Amino acid sequence: MSAPNANANAIVDPGPGAPKTARGARTRARILKAAESTFGTLGYHRAGISDITRDAGVAQGTFYNYFAGKEEILRELVRDMGHQVRARLAAEVVNARDRLEAEEKGLRAFLEYLHDNPYLYRVLQEAQFVDESIYREYYEAFGRGYLRMLADATRKGEIRSGNNEVRVWALMGMSNFLGLRYALWEGDVSFDEIVATISDLFRHGLAIDGLDRKP
Amino acid sequence: MSAPNANANAIVDPGPGAPKTARGARTRARILKAAESTFGTLGYHRAGISDITRDAGVAQGTFYNYFAGKEEILRELVRDMGHQVRARLAAEVVNARDRLEAEEKGLRAFLEYLHDNPYLYRVLQEAQFVDESIYREYYEAFGRGYLRMLADATRKGEIRSGNNEVRVWALMGMSNFLGLRYALWEGDVSFDEIVATISDLFRHGLAIDGLDRKP
């Protein structure tokens, strides 16, 4: 709100110094990885730069050789993690025979990914309140890809026509909450069961209407 | 971690003082309301106690007459807001003729509620990382009510049988994301359109034909 922090998003600053040697690149990577686990376990606010640098095995000052500050490393981290998830999901989904199968594979892959990388959720969700644009960027990027796939599927006649944009947000919300509840909090329901439940919803809806058979 | 602040969580303190007079009750309420808007706009971490007390029109010290600290007032706030939403949604949904209609009414009411009370989302989501139990309590309470309604609907033959627990989390996730995107961020799609899209999903699924996929 006040003036002094307005410079944060002035120009896409390449950072105080991109590493120019192999050693520098290694150090930068170590710091970034340390930030992931530190933010992931302690949370953004509780985590101090000193926690990150200790974890990375470097001095505090070294941090500022590569990142302008705490907020910038968060931004970097979210961008990085976003790429990873999208790459992973894309790989899992690429050989699905139709959209419904892709949804199943995608949901399972997402749950598995979250289970193996529990930091993603926390870092991402906290980023929302540090700088909303980081968060929006993540989901809008994710959503754009998703939308393209739904549009394809509509064109191919694999799914009902409808407002695919709205659907994208609904689907992302589902995955998000299912992941939080069943991949991060309590694994009391198998991923198979979850995928089957959601798949049934996609294939038949929730309603028992005249055409559907009873179990 | 160090010794001096260890008393913070010694015993489950019922709060430093529940108000004993009408004036006290009013003051406490003013502080709570101020905390809602302050946390809602600035966020939990950026918000200082001084911001809250300034907004409430009381001195900083007064705050500690009613709340043990910043975390406790957040806890109180989430509990309070949770009651309000659930009451509102229950009221909107009570005269629906079947579950599908209830879902429609419920989703619309939730979107409208969020639009009118934008602080709910921020306070709730931030609470997650201040003390996860506050957050889980909110959604688990919400989920319990939801589950009961789905179980009822299953019994009445209004919806397909299936894992209603998983469904509950999927549905909460949908509402949450749709609310964030369309009620808080950008109102570029009407609530009618959103409700219609989701209703179609519930009634027919995503697949092109209600029965099964193509050969």
Added chain:
DNA sequence: CCCAAAGGTGAATGAGGTGTCATATTCAGC
């Protein structure tokens, strides 16, 4: 081997903010 550029160090700085406390004011019952 040399040496300029790159990388690394960690103590010092200072802003920001929570919670305390001694004191002042208001309330409610008598």
Added chain:
DNA sequence: GCTGAATATGACACCTCATTCACCTTTGGG
């Protein structure tokens, strides 16, 4: 109206941390 209890005050002690900086060490091309 008196008086003890409740409530309100706000300056400040105290601490946590992000960031800076002057100086040292390593790297790698010539």
